[in-house]
Amino acid sequence: xxxxxxxxxxxxxxxxxxxxxxxxxxxxxxxxxxxxxxxxxxxxxxxxxxxxxxxxxxxxxxxxxxxxxxxxxxxxxxxxxxxxxxxxxxxxxxxxxxxxxxxxxxxxxxxxxxxxxxxxxxxxxxxxxxxxxxxxxxxxxxxxxxxxxxxxxxxxxxxxxxxxxxxxxxxxxxxxxxxxxxxxxxxxxxxxxxxxxxxxxxxxxxxxxxxxxxxxxxxxxxxxxxxxxxxxxxxxxxxxxxxxxxxxxxxxxxxxxxxxxxxxxxxxxxxxxxxxxxxxxxxxxxxxxxxxxxxxxxxxxxxxxxxxxxxxxxxxx
Amino acid sequence: xxxxxxxxxxxxxxxxxxxxxxxxxxxxxxxxxxxxxxxxxxxxxxxxxxxxxxxxxxxxxxxxxxxxxxxxxxxxxxxxxxxxxxxxxxxxxxxxxxxxxxxxxxxxxxxxxxxxxxxxxxxxxxxxxxxxxxxxxxxxxxxxxxxxxxxxxxxxxxxxxxxxxxxxxxxxxxxxxxxxxxxxxxxxxxxxxxxxxxxxxxxxxxxxxxxxxxxxxxxxxxxxxxxxxxxxxxxxxxxxxxxxxxxxxxxxxxxxxxxxxxxxxxxxxxxxxxxxxxxxxxxxxxxxxxxxxxxxxxxxxxxxxxxxxxxxxxxxxxxxxxxxxxxxxxxxxxxxxxxx
Ligand SMILES: Nc1ncnc2c1ncn2[C@@H]1O[C@H](COP(=O)(O)OP(=O)(O)O)[C@@H](O)[C@H]1O
Ligand SMILES: [Mg+2]
Numbered sequence: 001x002x003x004x005x006x007x008x009x010x011x012x013x014x015x016x017x018x019x020x021x022x023x024x025x026x027x028x029x030x031x032x033x034x035x036x037x038x039x040x041x042x043x044x045x046x047x048x049x050x051x052x053x054x055x056x057x058x059x060x061x062x063x064x065x066x067x068x069x070x071x072x073x074x075x076x077x078x079x080x081x082x083x084x085x086x087x088x089x090x091x092x093x094x095x096x097x098x099x100x101x102x103x104x105x106x107x108x109x110x111x112x113x114x115x116x117x118x119x120x121x122x123x124x125x126x127x128x129x130x131x132x133x134x135x136x137x138x139x140x141x142x143x144x145x146x147x148x149x150x151x152x153x154x155x156x157x158x159x160x161x162x163x164x165x166x167x168x169x170x171x172x173x174x175x176x177x178x179x180x181x182x183x184x185x186x187x188x189x190x191x192x193x194x195x196x197x198x199x200x201x202x203x204x205x206x207x208x209x210x211x212x213x214x215x216x217x218x219x220x221x222x223x224x225x226x227x228x229x230x231x232x233x234x235x236x237x238x239x240x241x242x243x244x245x246x247x248x249x250x251x252x253x254x255x256x257x258x259x260x261x262x263x264x265x266x267x268x269x270x271x272x273x274x275x276x277x278x279x280x281x282x283x284x285x286x287x288x289x290x291x292x293x294x295x296x297x298x299x300x301x302x303x304x305x306x307x308x309x310x311x312x313x314x315x316x317x
Numbered sequence: 318x319x320x321x322x323x324x325x326x327x328x329x330x331x332x333x334x335x336x337x338x339x340x341x342x343x344x345x346x347x348x349x350x351x352x353x354x355x356x357x358x359x360x361x362x363x364x365x366x367x368x369x370x371x372x373x374x375x376x377x378x379x380x381x382x383x384x385x386x387x388x389x390x391x392x393x394x395x396x397x398x399x400x401x402x403x404x405x406x407x408x409x410x411x412x413x414x415x416x417x418x419x420x421x422x423x424x425x426x427x428x429x430x431x432x433x434x435x436x437x438x439x440x441x442x443x444x445x446x447x448x449x450x451x452x453x454x455x456x457x458x459x460x461x462x463x464x465x466x467x468x469x470x471x472x473x474x475x476x477x478x479x480x481x482x483x484x485x486x487x488x489x490x491x492x493x494x495x496x497x498x499x500x501x502x503x504x505x506x507x508x509x510x511x512x513x514x515x516x517x518x519x520x521x522x523x524x525x526x527x528x529x530x531x532x533x534x535x536x537x538x539x540x541x542x543x544x545x546x547x548x549x550x551x552x553x554x555x556x557x558x559x560x561x562x563x564x565x566x567x568x569x570x571x572x573x574x575x576x577x578x579x580x581x582x583x584x585x586x587x588x589x590x591x592x593x594x595x596x597x598x599x600x601x602x603x604x605x606x607x608x609x610x611x612x613x614x615x616x617x618x619x620x621x622x623x624x625x626x627x628x629x630x631x632x633x634x635x636x637x638x639x640x641x642x643x644x645x646x647x648x649x650x651x652x653x654x655x656x657x
Contacts, residue, residue: 070553074557075557099559101559102557102558103559110554110557114550115551117568117569117573118551118573119569119572129558129560130559
């Protein structure tokens, strides 16, 4: 099925819904006295999502996945400075456009149940200000939530129910772009798979899905492309088939090591630790842990196209 | 997060069972402590109740004075006098006021009815206005309105109530002549002829003073809470779902801040009480505050003790309500289920 979609994409080059170019996020901090310094946590992050595809975003925690999602929706904290460009359907996503599309076309599925208002009944909350009651019922039925759930307050929900409620919030409108931030922890394997299958179904109907996930197996099974994030930037973006094929089909030492570290590949962990967000090295951010490091890695590592994917490594072939 | 909630709920259940007995015991201890403390303070004060009763110029013979003192038990040792008073109290007898020469309980009932009106109006008014001001200021943090409100509240919090009262009195009553100088009704008008309008008219300035004096805390609290909440996850998510600032305020912020704000407002009963006593004195308003002043100046032990007990009960009730509301806010108690 993914072959078909890939060729359909090539036939229509302008199916890009979301395009993130050189995104940078830094946090203003007050250090010693009143001197304000900016800690960069995301740097030159690039990716795009097309209509009809699922782009899975993987990466260890702290790599900036949630910040990416929040930057797209414009809900970063007040002390965050953003650079770069985010385009939605070919237009720069300005404050005004964001306000127009949030909750109607662009839907966020947040990372944890404490994104629900503790004092508002679930049903009212899921419908929100733009949602549709009938679609809420449909979503609840699909995700096995009883109609009584609508009348509950969030504290009454079990962890798994809260997850399904969060997912339902993206289904009450007419989404063109879904940004899901780790939507499946706490769900049974069956429900998690069902959720991914549902995203697949929506993508097949033309929705663009940016799916941040730790569940690499499901990502391998249901996504079209995978973006590997490390220390706040995209290291490699490649067709999922390359990730499925194994490390030799991949381009970046980080994504190769990531695949090696999966349980089915023997759990070989990457030595060392991700550099601390406020203390990012010059040059390649992975160089400190990279088995193929050379002196040139201290220089700039721009992202470049390679074998139908994109990679940020000067040695990649 | 689930885990901590579940872990918290057995504690919540325990607390619910222990609550009534614990409250009664605490209240009882509080009343004993307050009465002993007040008793010591009054009996140690230099004011001689006998002199204030018969008057400094009295021509009464020493023998007659001794008789009165013996009748009141003034010559008995202090612990004995306290126990006697406490014993009478347990039978429901608060004693007779030296100042007003009437049963203490009658005076308290009458004076409290005046004070409660004053306090409750000021309490509700400062609560509602302070909450609204806090929300508006917090929503426009750093703006002109916010800065003005902040300055206003900080100044008010350090301004003594009696000074505010004097200011209001000299400006509105003396300079402008809009309001009466004091009292709860026109001077010289027979009590039966006093209308609701008279009472209301006389209440305006004291209420205004007390409201302004107690509005600072709730305003600043609401503002702070709103600012904290604006960065909270559920507000971010609501924003990410297309809610405007107005919708956020109406749907989430007001609701989530109201309960802690009401709690804070209940917890400030003691400050309100203190402010009321001062405001009443400035406006010669015949409430519990002026009765306290009169009783203290006359060494009126039974009345002062009675007032101390009722005031303590009043403040205790405020704190109790605040505590119960905190309990309602506690997610552990909530998970227990009964409150929402
Ligand atoms: N408000 C903030 N202030 C400072 N640093 C932050 C803030 N939010 C996130 N970060 C940092 O940014 C990095 C990426 O965070 P996040 O996007 O939440 O990671 P994840 O990939 O696990 O979702 C982390 O190192 C985190 O410490
Ligand atoms: Mg995250």
